[in-house]
Amino acid sequence: MDRLPALTVTALPDPGLAAAYAECRRINAHYGRSYYLATRLLPPARRPAVHALYGFARVADELVDAPGPDPAGDxxxxxxxxxxxxxxxxxxxxxxxxxxxxxxxxxIDRSLFTDFLASMRMDLTVTEYATHDDLARYTHGSAGVIGLMMLPVLGTEDPAAAGPYAAKLGEAFQLTNFLRDVGEDLDRGRVYLPADHLAAFGVDRARLLRARVEGPDRAVRRAVAHFAAEARARYREATPGIALLDPVSRPCVATAARLYAAILDEIAAADHDVFTRRAVVPNRRRLAIAAPGAGRWALARLRAK
Structure with missing residues (x-):
């Protein structure tokens, strides 16, 4: 299919399509506060596509996280x-x-949506992952492909070079989510942290479930710290890819990475207790993180003119 030009929703001649994008924007603003804040640093014509991708991912995610009577059918x-x-x-x-x-x-490559939905189906049947490699198959579809979907929207002169970095950043976001949501995932019967890495700290599912009720012991805290360090390493590995993006998109992606990595700071500040509390970055700090990106965005916009 031939590509259509980038858009500004307010300029769309089709009010139904404009309303559709507005609904995706509402979903992003409601559920993805950090992501939504970062999208404000994109040129207006690129924001609607990000909202649409987020909106679809959220709809699919809700089907497996808050399932109806027939989630597989849904x-x-x-x-x-x-x-x-x-x-x-x-x-x-x-x-x-x-x-x-x-x-x-x-x-956008349609096969990426096939991979994404395959991982969503895994959430209906897979309740734990034995090894890091097993988990990697899930995170490729649940997060890596999201980064690849975003690339054509953000813009890059070298998709082949930028692709692995985009996928890596998506996986860094996902690992951060796993840590932030450990308690909620346990309540759903899921453990995303691979069993072989947990076992290295003497931790298993039963110990995690006990931490959900009583708070984490020292071994559990050490295991969480290990996974947090792994997530930070993934952000570092993904960072060089930001320079491969269109200059007007770099402040958005850099800010999104900083906002999400700040969740890891909150986890550390809570002494790695992700079982009896949820790590949340305070609004004041989120705005402080986003402010430098806004300055870089304005400069990039001026240079692009």
């Missing part, structure tokens, strides 16, 4: 509706309508 229905929308079939679903438009405008 995912199949979503996948079928997605395929039809990407083929050009009319849809009344605002998220799918905005997403189909985004895929057309930016030439």
């Amino acid at each position: 995912l199949r229905t979503l996948e079928g509706a997605l395929g039809a929308a990407l083929d050009g079939a009319p849809t009344t679903d605002p998220v799918l309508r905005a997403l189909a438009d985004t895929v057309a405008r930016h030439g």
Whole structure:
């Protein structure tokens, strides 16, 4: 399909499509506060596509995290509706309508959505991961491909070189999520932290469940610190890829990485207790992190003119 030009939602002649993008923006603002704050550092014409990608990922995620009577069937229905929308079939679903438009405008590889939904299906049957390699298969689809979907929106002159860095950053975000949400995931019956790494600290599922009730002991805290260090390493590995992006997109991505890495700081400040509390970056600090990015964004915009 031929790519369409980038857009500004307020300039769309189709009010239905404008409303679809507005709904995706609402979903992003409500559920993804750090991501949403970072998108404010993108040129206005690139923000709607990010909202559409986030909105779709959130819809799929909700089907497995807050499942109905037939979550597997719901995912199949979503996948079928997605395929039809990407083929050009009319849809009344605002998220799918905005997403189909985004895929057309930016030439996003449709196979990435197949990989993403495959990982979502894993959440319905897989409750733990024996090894880091096992987990990597999940995080590729749940997070790495999100970074790859974003690349055409953000812009890069060398997609082949930038791709591995984009996937790595998506996985860094995901590892941070795993740590922040350990307690909630335990409540859903899931453990994402690989068993072989936990075992190195003498930790297993039973010990994690006890930490959910009583708070973490020293061994559990050490295990969480280990995974936090791994996430930080992933951010460092992904950082060189930011320089490969369109200059006007770099402040957004750099700020998103700093905002999300700040969750790791909050986890450390809580002595790695992610079981009886949820690590949240205070609004004042989030704004302080975003402020330098706003200055870099304004400078990049001036240079692009």
